[in-house]
Amino acid sequence: MFDKLSLLQRLQELSFSETEYWVVAGSAMVLHGFRPHTHDIDLGCSTRLADKLEQQGYAVSICEDGNRKILYSENVEIFENWIEGTVEIINGIPVVSVDGLIQMKKKLGREKDLADIALIEKVRNC
DSSP states (O other): OEEHHHHHHHHHHHOOOTTTEEEEHHHHHHHTTSOSEESSEEEEEOHHHHHHHHHTTOEEEEOTTSOEEEEEETTEEEEETOOOSOEEEETTEEEEOHHHHHHHHHHHOOHHHHHHHHHHHHHHTO
16 A cells, blocks of 8 residues: 555656656546555556566566556556656656546546546545
């Protein structure tokens, strides 16, 4: 389980170029302040970083959209080219914007994603 501080520490350990990856999903919810913690870390990445990680021997699978999913560690998954909207920097870490996060969650359309969208909208309207 990661709170904002432990999440930031883990992300800084990755030492990826901030132009080649970005935080998405539950981790973005935590960094934007919508949730207190997340169970895992999901990242989006450039094709260049995906190529590099695959060459380094990380486990790779192909998603329905043809992009790669990389199992970086027990609690870090990286998805090639998974992004909607823009990226902003929070505490030195690239994170999908709130609007992009909403778009991504709408596309996923799962019950938990719709609940996250409702939470974001509620907090934004306060």
